[in-house]
Amino acid sequence: MRRPILGYALLAPFGLILAGLLLVPAGQFLAYSFLSPVPFGVRFSPTLANYRQVLADPSFWNLFRNSLTVAGMTAVLAVPIGYLLALHLRFSSGRDRVPLLMLTVVAVLGGYLVRLYAWRILLGTNGILASVLSFLGLPLSWPERVLFTRSAVVIALVNAYIPFVAVIAYGSLLDIGDDVLHAARDLGARSAGVFGRVILPLSGRALYGSFAIVFLLTAADYVTPQLLGGAKGVMVGVAIYDQFVRLGNWPLGAAMSVVAVALTGVLVGASWLVLRLAGVLRG
Amino acid sequence: MRRIPTLLAWAIIGFLYLPLAVVVAFAFQGSSRLALPFDGPSVRWFATAATDRVVADALLASLRVGLIACTLAVPVAFLTAYALSRYRIRFRGAVSGSALLSVALPPLFLGLSLLTYLSSLGIGPSLDAVALAHAVYVLPYALLAMEARLEKLDPAVEEAARDLGAGPWQTFARVVLPAVWPVALGAGALGFALSFDEFPIALFLAGSDPTLPIAIWSRLRRVIDPSVNAIAATLVGVVGLGVVVGTSLVQIRTLLRGSERGPGA
Numbered sequence: 001m002r003r004p005i006l007g008y009a010l011l012a013p014f015g016l017i018l019a020g021l022l023l024v025p026a027g028q029f030l031a032y033s034f035l036s037p038v039p040f041g042v043r044f045s046p047t048l049a050n051y052r053q054v055l056a057d058p059s060f061w062n063l064f065r066n067s068l069t070v071a072g073m074t075a076v077l078a079v080p081i082g083y084l085l086a087l088h089l090r091f092s093s094g095r096d097r098v099p100l101l102m103l104t105v106v107a108v109l110g111g112y113l114v115r116l117y118a119w120r121i122l123l124g125t126n127g128i129l130a131s132v133l134s135f136l137g138l139p140l141s142w143p144e145r146v147l148f149t150r151s152a153v154v155i156a157l158v159n160a161y162i163p164f165v166a167v168i169a170y171g172s173l174l175d176i177g178d179d180v181l182h183a184a185r186d187l188g189a190r191s192a193g194v195f196g197r198v199i200l201p202l203s204g205r206a207l208y209g210s211f212a213i214v215f216l217l218t219a220a221d222y223v224t225p226q227l228l229g230g231a232k233g234v235m236v237g238v239a240i241y242d243q244f245v246r247l248g249n250w251p252l253g254a255a256m257s258v259v260a261v262a263l264t265g266v267l268v269g270a271s272w273l274v275l276r277l278a279g280v281l282r283g
Numbered sequence: 284m285r286r287i288p289t290l291l292a293w294a295i296i297g298f299l300y301l302p303l304a305v306v307v308a309f310a311f312q313g314s315s316r317l318a319l320p321f322d323g324p325s326v327r328w329f330a331t332a333a334t335d336r337v338v339a340d341a342l343l344a345s346l347r348v349g350l351i352a353c354t355l356a357v358p359v360a361f362l363t364a365y366a367l368s369r370y371r372i373r374f375r376g377a378v379s380g381s382a383l384l385s386v387a388l389p390p391l392f393l394g395l396s397l398l399t400y401l402s403s404l405g406i407g408p409s410l411d412a413v414a415l416a417h418a419v420y421v422l423p424y425a426l427l428a429m430e431a432r433l434e435k436l437d438p439a440v441e442e443a444a445r446d447l448g449a450g451p452w453q454t455f456a457r458v459v460l461p462a463v464w465p466v467a468l469g470a471g472a473l474g475f476a477l478s479f480d481e482f483p484i485a486l487f488l489a490g491s492d493p494t495l496p497i498a499i500w501s502r503l504r505r506v507i508d509p510s511v512n513a514i515a516a517t518l519v520g521v522v523g524l525g526v527v528v529g530t531s532l533v534q535i536r537t538l539l540r541g542s543e544r545g546p547g548a
Contacts, residue, residue: 007370011378014363014422017355021419022385022393025400029392032399041402081295088292100292105530107299109473110522113482113496114515117503118302121309126318128305156302163299213387220389223483227503237391244395244487254399257392 033254040248050255063236064260068267070150070235071219074157075211081158082165083207087199089166090173101170107163116227119156123147123228148230156228157218165210172206173199204281212268219264236260303519310516315509328513338514341498344410348485348494349478352417353471356425359418361467364429365459369438379430382423393420394487401488408490416484421474428473428533432466469532476525479518 033050035042054060089101122128122143129143146152176199184194222237229235236256243253275281309317311324332338363382367375385393397416398408406412436459444454482496489497495518502511 004371007366007372010362010366010370011372013359014378014382017359017419017422018381018384021397021415022388025396026388026392028400028403029396084288085292085295088288092288092292094289096289096293100296102527102530103296103300106523106526107296109476109526110480111303111519112480113499114306114519115302117499117511117515118306120503121305121317122302124317128318131318159299159302162295216387217389220391221483222391223486237389240391240395244398250399253395257395261389261392 029254030258032251033258035251037249037251040250042251050251051259053252054255054259060236060239060256060259063234063239064263066150066233067219067235067237067260068264070153070157070221070225070233071215071264073154074161074218075214077154077158078161078214079165079207079211082162082210083169083203085162085166086169086173089170090176104163104166104170108167112160113223115160116156116224119152119159119228120147123152123155148228148232150229150233152228152230153224153233153235156224157221161214161218165214168210168213169203169206172203176202208272208275208281212272215268216264220260306512307516307519309509310512312509312512317509317512328510329517331510332513332517335510337493337498338495338510341493341495342517344489344492345479345495348410348414348417349475351411351414352421352478353425353474355414355418356421356474357467357471360422360425360429360470361463363426364433367430368433369441379426382426385419386423390481390483394484397484398487408488410489410492410494412488412490413485413494416488417478417481420481420484421477424477425470425474428466428470429463431533432463436462465532469529471529472525473529473533476522476529479525480522 032042034046034048036045036047036049037043085100085104089097089104120127123146124130125144125147127143127147133143146155180198180202181194184198189197219235220237221235222241225233225235225238226241229238240253240256240260243249243256247253272281308321310328311326313322313325313327363378366372367379372378393416397412401407401412441454441458444458445451449457480496482494482500485494486497486500493501495514499511499514499518502508502514
């Protein structure tokens with residue numbers, strides 16, 4: 001360890017980028033929610049009117065409830081599926097482990113918009129799923145009924161976030177050493193016991209963490225509902241997007257964002273507290 | 284019994300890749316129908332896209348944004364990781380944790396806060412604004428890769444070089460750089476792929492010069508245009524290549540361990 005002054009100097013570019021492009025803009029964004037609107041801008045007269053307007057607007061609460069429902073459904077579906085994949089990646093002895101891991105990692109990082117668009121081809125009228133189902137002699141029309149509804153949004157988001165969960169869960173499963181598992185076996189635990197008493201409790205934090213991140217990120221998604229949600233699947237992110245891009249009321253949009261983020265954060269924090277007190281989550 | 288988990292894992296992977304496979308398959312569709320039956324393979328939509336001025340400009344825009352973002356993010360990530368691993372830094376955890384803010388913050392807010400901030404500085408939406416935003420977006424991944432590499436590089440080697448009379452620059456050029464550059468290249472490739480694929484932040488900041496994902500987006504909202512599939516397939520190809528090159532240089536395992544330290548985890 002050497003002279004710390006030089007160390008701090010080396011950190012300066014990082015601090016500059018973080019402060020200049022993340023913290024200060026976020027702070028200003030927060031401040032905007034307390035200012036008065038001019039078209040696509042703000043006027044410097046502080047007010048709480050934006051918050052009053054947001055809190056009294058039933059359509060905001062409607063959209064926010066939609067967002068929470070979609071986020072909750074997505075997280076509830078994506079976390080167990082992603083965890084199953086992670087368990088296989090960590091504990092399988094098969095030769096397909098490495099290609100599966102590679103495919104999972106590539107799936108996390110690529111094709112956000114392309115995948116959303118693909119669901120239109122898959123689900124649409126005369127879409128591929130409908131064709132395949134009718135070819136198989138199953139005259140099921142659910143794919144066509146699903147497109148432009150909340151279900152389509154959830155399907156696409158679950159698809160996008162499974163690899164994300166799998167990677168986070170796999171990282172935590174790597175930290176459970178083989179010695180721990182051998183010890184459990186030597187002490188007489190069967191497979192189910194090893195899983196229920198050792199593996200699952202030790203991956204609790206990662207599972208909760210991935211649940212929270214998936215929930216927070218999907219609750220604020222504004223692209224998926226625009227492409228796949230139709231009129232029935234609108235979410236609060238779309239309304240915020242509209243305030244900034246189409247309607248040009250920045251302070252109102254900023255206030256909507258702050259309320260939505262704060263409430264989502266409080267929900268996630270409260271769920272953590274409940275799980276912690278119930279003894280499900282440790283340390 | 285052994286077979287079931289394997290089948291399940293491949294089924295999940297199949298579900299993950301189903302949308303990408305569909306888009307790539309339809310990029311080679313012969314007719315302009317976005318439905319079965321499939322008549323191809325044909326490269327006519329790639330030819331259509333290749334002669335499209337807007338697509339060519341968008342491709343160049345995305346290349347430029349990705350290159351600027353990585354040129355900024357990777358050296359900064361190196362300096363940061365070096366300082367964190369070699370110097371006594373207070374609040375070390377807070378520093379490396381704060382980089383992850385941009386991963387946990389929804390892109391909607393990252394994009395909007397930068398849009399309003401830059402416009403208050405008189406900087407309108409532009410490709411340079413997108414590049415700056417992408418530098419922030421890519422930085423945590425580059426930092427994780429660099430931290431993992433420098434943790435494994437024994438500081439004693441550098442001290443030995445100094446004891447043998449090498450100056451600080453010489454030590455950097457002869458000892459640190461050779462050990463670090465493959466990871467820097469890998470982080471660059473990964474970061475480039477991330478930037479090339481990134482859409483929700485860029486949409487707010489790009490203004491009148493679309494990046495490739497934005498060009499796809501604006502076509503999706505107009506009439507059905509089958510050349511979108513060819514453009515999307517090209518995008519997927521570039522991103523996939525970047526990720527494969529990146530992860531093979533960065534060492535997947537160290538990155539995964541790092542990701543577990545993510546926010547909330």
